[in-house]
Amino acid sequence: MRLHGVPVEQRxxxxxxxxxxxxxxxxxxxGQFVMARAAGYPVAFDPFLARPFSFYDHDxxxxxxxxxxxxxGTALLDRAAKIxxxxxxxxxxxxxxxxxxxxxxxxxxxxxxxKILGRQLGELGVHHDVFLGFSxxxxxxxxxxxxxxxVATMDGAVGTHGTVLDAIPDPKEYDAVYACGPxxxxxxxxHSVSGLCQLSVEERMGCGNGSCNGCVVPVRGGxxxxxxxxxxxxxxxxLAW
Amino acid sequence: MVVRERGIGVxxxxxxxxIPLETPLMPASGxxxxxxxxxxxxxxxAMLPKTTTPTPRAGNPPPxxxxxxxxxxxxxxxxxxxxxxxxxxxxxxxxGIPLFVSAAGDTVEEFGALCEVLGSDERIAAIExxxxxxxxxxxxxxxxxxxxxxxEVAAVCRAAAPGKPLLAKLTFEGVVENARAAEAAGADALxxxxxxPALTVDAQRRExxxxxxxxxxxxxxxxxRAVYEVSRAVAVPIVGSGGVASGxxxxxxxxxxxxxxxxxxxSFVRDPRExxxxxxxxxxxxxLGVAAEMTGGLxxx
Numbered sequence: 001m002r003l004h005g006v007p008v009e010q011r012x013x014x015x016x017x018x019x020x021x022x023x024x025x026x027x028x029x030x031g032q033f034v035m036a037r038a039a040g041y042p043v044a045f046d047p048f049l050a051r052p053f054s055f056y057d058h059d060x061x062x063x064x065x066x067x068x069x070x071x072x073g074t075a076l077l078d079r080a081a082k083i084x085x086x087x088x089x090x091x092x093x094x095x096x097x098x099x100x101x102x103x104x105x106x107x108x109x110x111x112x113x114x115k116i117l118g119r120q121l122g123e124l125g126v127h128h129d130v131f132l133g134f135s136x137x138x139x140x141x142x143x144x145x146x147x148x149x150x151v152a153t154m155d156g157a158v159g160t161h162g163t164v165l166d167a168i169p170d171p172k173e174y175d176a177v178y179a180c181g182p183x184x185x186x187x188x189x190x191h192s193v194s195g196l197c198q199l200s201v202e203e204r205m206g207c208g209n210g211s212c213n214g215c216v217v218p219v220r221g222g223x224x225x226x227x228x229x230x231x232x233x234x235x236x237x238x239l240a241w
Numbered sequence: 242m243v244v245r246e247r248g249i250g251v252x253x254x255x256x257x258x259x260i261p262l263e264t265p266l267m268p269a270s271g272x273x274x275x276x277x278x279x280x281x282x283x284x285x286x287a288m289l290p291k292t293t294t295p296t297p298r299a300g301n302p303p304p305x306x307x308x309x310x311x312x313x314x315x316x317x318x319x320x321x322x323x324x325x326x327x328x329x330x331x332x333x334x335x336x337g338i339p340l341f342v343s344a345a346g347d348t349v350e351e352f353g354a355l356c357e358v359l360g361s362d363e364r365i366a367a368i369e370x371x372x373x374x375x376x377x378x379x380x381x382x383x384x385x386x387x388x389x390x391x392x393e394v395a396a397v398c399r400a401a402a403p404g405k406p407l408l409a410k411l412t413f414e415g416v417v418e419n420a421r422a423a424e425a426a427g428a429d430a431l432x433x434x435x436x437x438p439a440l441t442v443d444a445q446r447r448e449x450x451x452x453x454x455x456x457x458x459x460x461x462x463x464x465x466r467a468v469y470e471v472s473r474a475v476a477v478p479i480v481g482s483g484g485v486a487s488g489x490x491x492x493x494x495x496x497x498x499x500x501x502x503x504x505x506x507x508s509f510v511r512d513p514r515e516x517x518x519x520x521x522x523x524x525x526x527x528x529l530g531v532a533a534e535m536t537g538g539l540x541x542x
Contacts (some may be wrong), residue, residue, distance in 0.1 A: 002280055035510075042519075043486055043511050045311040045458050073308070083465055193349040206306040207315055207509035210274035213291070213317045214306035224320065228277050234258040 001209050003050060005086035009062065011078075015134075015141030017066050018078050019056060019110060022085065024063035028055050030117035031092030031180075031200050034085045035208035036065060038076035042118050049072040050084065052205045052215075052228070054113040054180065066112040066142075087209050090232050093117055093178050093198050102128040103174040105189055107181025109133065111142060113200055117178055118136050118146075118167060129174075133164025134184070166191055178232040183217075187241035197236035203227045251401055252515075255286065255533045257501050258406035258429040260339050260366050262286025265495065265532055266517055269371060269456075269482050269505030270343035270410070271317065275333045275464055284513045286501065290327075292371045293342040293359075295351045298322035298520060306451045307441040312457025312484070314439045317431050319345060319371075324358055331364055339366035341408070344398075351392075353397040360402025370398055370428075371418075373435035385414065388422035395426035408432050408480060413467055419470040431501070432480040438458070457506040458484045465497050472498025472537060482511045486511065488519020495535035500510035502540045 010021040025037045031105035035050035051073050052195035067142070069071040069078050093113070098149060102121060104114045111132050121128045134140040137157040143149050151159030152167035160167045164181070165188055173176065179186055180200035190197060206212035208228050215233065216224035243327055253264045264286040271291040273281065278288075300320025308313045321327065324344075334340055342365050346352040352370065359368050372391055395409055407422035410432035420431050436454025442540045464483025481499030485491060486507035494502045503511050524532060 001277070001509055003510060037510065042515075043507070047308060048311050048457055048506075048510065049308045049313060056517075186275065204304050206315065206506075207272070207277075209280075210276040211272050212306065212315065212509065213271070213300065213320050214303075214315060216300065216303055216320070219300075223297075224303075224443075229274070232358050 001086055001207060002052075003035065003086055005044060006023045006085050011180070014066065016139050017068050017142050019064050019066045019239075020077070020083065021064045022083065023061065023183060024058065025061050027087075028058040028063060028088050028116065029092030030055070030095070030120050031113050031137075031170050032088040033208075033232060034065065034088060034206070036077065036083055036085045037073065038080035038081040041220070042099050044227055047048070048078070049073070049206060050086070050208065051077070052208055054114045055088070055116050056201065057115045057119065066109065066115075068109045069193050079227070086208060087104070090228055091230065093200070093233050095120060095126070096176065096196070097124045098125060099126050099176040099196070101174050101233055102126055102176040102178060103168065103171065103180035103193075104128055104167075105133075105177060105181070107133045107164050107179075107185040108139065108179030110179075110185070110202065111146070112202070113180050114155075114178070115145065131164050131167045133167065133181070134158070163188065165189065183241070190236040190241060199231050199236050199239065201227050201231055201239075202232045207229050245269050251521050251530055253503060253521065253532045257287075257328070257480070258367060258408070260287070260406060262339060265501045266491065266502060266513065266520075267341065267480070267503055268508065268513075269503035270371065272505040272508055274511045275330075278334070278336060281319065281513055282336070282505045285336070285338060285341060287339045287341050287366065288334050289341040289343060290347045291321055292319050293321055293324045293327040293355070294319055294345050295324055295355050297321065297326070304451055305453075306388075306507035309439070309441060309455065310459060311459075312455055312459035314441050314451045314453045314455050315436070316451050316453030324355055328358065330360065331362070335364070340364060341369055343369045343410070345371035349394055349397050352394050352402045356405075358399040360405040362391050366462050367400060367408060367429075368398070368404065369408040369410050370394065371410050371435075372423075373410055373529065381442070383507055388418045391419045391420035392426045393427050395423045399427035406430065407411050412434055413437055413463060416467045417470050420475050424475045424477050428477060430478045430480060430500070431467050431471060431475065432472050432482055433499075434483050437463065458486050460484045461486075461490060464479045465493060468494055468499050469497040485516070488509070488516050488521070490518065490522050491520040492523050492535060495532070496537070498537045500533075
């Protein structure tokens with residue numbers, strides 16, 4: 001996998017999450033991701049692997065990633081002046097301009113792809129509402145990046161008490177639902193909505209380009225498919241959840 | 242392949258089992274998908290796709306990978322569509338370089354039947370027998386474990402694929418005895434070595450995270466030792482594998498006795514092209530113009 005060294009142009013915090021911006025001219029689909037790591041010459045052995053991150057936003061010139069510091073890999077990335085990123089990877093959300101009303105659902109750090117998705121749906125003129133679920137008030141601060149979004153927290157500190165699904169008055173009034181978050185949340189979304197439903201899954205990844213078969217998800221009819229090349233966005237009915 | 246670096250011609254070509262390879266590098270089985278082939282043009286001397294088995298395998302349930310210091314543990318479970326579809330889609334791996342195919346079965350008979358199919362396909366230059374995948378239970382059989390079973394499998398495969406170069410991929414445990422057994426059974430070369438059995442634990446959840454095989458730079462010294470010991474015990478050529486992440490690593494494996502070298506886990510975070518460039522620069526720096534002369538070229542103190 002070719003990783004490109006790019007300087008971090010801006011770092012900011014959104015609640016408990018970090019947003020890094022770097023120059024990346026060229027097309028990006030909402031829901032696509034990159035493999036990224038803090039730059040190390042010639043290659044840092046520990047941590048060794050890059051991590052997958054969905055694009056948070058992309059305006060055609062500048063890309064941004066939103067992530068939560070969870071371990072040493074993300075801690076180093078958080079402080080890096082230069083990062084190594086792959087080209088955009090995977091299959092993103094399929095955008096359908098004929099949709100009347102779309103719901104965008106994000107859970108925790110899974111809010112990431114909703115920013116660029118909302119931007120591109122807006123450009124297509126598709127009406128969409130955003131609903132975000134967080135564990136607590138500190139993480140829910142990230143909702144300030146999504147003006148007008150419905151918010152739920154598991155501890156009830158901000159917005160509706162409960163999951164992101166509790167923040168939606170009627171999930172079935174939407175003819176398209178796009179969601180990203182922990183896999184149990186996505187399974188719950190799948191069983192609560194009607195109409196077109198696309199889910200961006202979270203899996204541990206080794207390579208990001210289909211080679212290692214590490215990031216698989218179970219599919220209907222048996223067996224597994226790789227979330228890095230067949231996904232990370234899947235039509236809900238494909239997944240065996 | 243002759244590369245000009247700072248004005249000096251470096252010949253990267255080697256010969257393995259009578260097959261000329263333009264560079265001594267090839268992917269380790271299971272680390273290069275057909276979706277990623279565009280990235281490796283001109284880098285590898287041979288192509289080596291993920292292991293094929295007689296019937297389709299769904300593989301192990303996730304999580305399948307976990308990062309560890311300087312490496313990763315994987316437990317994929319040989320997920321693959323089975324040899325029938327593998328053969329149908331074989332042309333996808335045609336990079337205009339020799340195509341090596343990794344094969345595994347649950348029984349001696351399965352290995353034999355598989356080698357019969359692969360041996361008769363002219364597009365396949367050589368077969369690598371995966372005798373050492375740590376992530377697959379052999380249906381109660383432990384025929385991958387010792388020299389007797391290695392010899393039995395290799396002999397059956399030898400007979401099933403006459404004339405087709407045969408490589409035996411070995412695990413670290415008992416590597417010298419298994420190498421001698423594979424050679425005695427007619428293996429033309431040995432791939433040394435596979436991942437090492439390993440475990441990762443999630444202390445927060447008090448659960449096993451991934452029980453599988455360790456790969457990456459963490460295992461490089463172990464693999465070097467294995468290559469070194471095996472090269473002194475057998476006459477057949479060795480393909481070194483285990484933690485190769487730089488051009489100097491390639492040189493180290495060749496000096497320790499390898500004729501060719503596989504790049505695996507490191508290709509997830511590096512462009513293998515850079516590894517070949519570094520190896521070329523190394524040869525230039527030490528004034529060696531011919532890569533093939535590196536093999537076994539350690540000086541004695």
